[in-house]
Amino acid sequence: MEVSKALIERRTIRKFTQKRIEAQDLTDLIEYARLAAYPANMQPLKFAVISDAETVDKVFPFTKWAGYLPETGTPKEGERPTAYIAILGDKSIKNSFEVEAGAAVTSMMLGAWEKGIASCWIGSLNRKELMELFKISEDDYALLYILALGYPAQKSQACNMTDSVRYFEDENKTINVPKRSVEEVLIEFKK
Numbered sequence: 001m002e003v004s005k006a007l008i009e010r011r012t013i014r015k016f017t018q019k020r021i022e023a024q025d026l027t028d029l030i031e032y033a034r035l036a037a038y039p040a041n042m043q044p045l046k047f048a049v050i051s052d053a054e055t056v057d058k059v060f061p062f063t064k065w066a067g068y069l070p071e072t073g074t075p076k077e078g079e080r081p082t083a084y085i086a087i088l089g090d091k092s093i094k095n096s097f098e099v100e101a102g103a104a105v106t107s108m109m110l111g112a113w114e115k116g117i118a119s120c121w122i123g124s125l126n127r128k129e130l131m132e133l134f135k136i137s138e139d140d141y142a143l144l145y146i147l148a149l150g151y152p153a154q155k156s157q158a159c160n161m162t163d164s165v166r167y168f169e170d171e172n173k174t175i176n177v178p179k180r181s182v183e184e185v186l187i188e189f190k191k
């Protein structure tokens, strides 16, 4: 797949088939994140793969989904992610991780898309409970995000934004994600 195709077509997916993701594919995603661009090349992130069915089930209750689709946005049993990658900041290296997390998660989402694997970047998390579940200490690591993964069981597409940024489900159950137009996002500096 061309990089440009993944960049244009990747959309957040929140419903998944229950086909498991091969371990090697998950390892590949870590490889893409490991090689991303990081400020001063500090590389302060750590990654944890959660793919055994029992732990995957335990993570789900600590994740929140689709704020704009309270009725239909949260995956039901049988539609839930089959794996997660937790993105952690290693406090022994530095103490701010937002830019780094953006680079890492973007690389993983695009690399996953190329493999036919869909994702949802999750920031709305019960971090305290998840840290306990993962048995990691806040002294050592910050739990930044979780990337939910699985093969897609819904369609999502970008559409032109008119009056709202809220994504919505259409009559075919396709998610439509309003994006600002090129005209709106492109500014020219005065000469």
Ligand SMILES: Cc1cc2nc3c(=O)[nH]c(=O)nc-3n(C[C@H](O)[C@H](O)[C@H](O)COP(=O)(O)O)c2cc1C
Pocket (backbone or CB within 6 Å): 010, 011, 012, 013, 014, 064, 065, 066, 067, 120, 121, 122, 123, 124, 125, 156, 167, 177
């Ligand atoms: C930092 C960050 C946190 C996010 N957290 C959540 C979340 O907690 N739950 C969720 O369902 N989606 C979450 N998303 C997904 C966004 O809602 C989604 O990227 C946005 O609606 C645009 O859709 P697209 O990814 O298909 O372009 C998050 C995205 C980002 C970048």
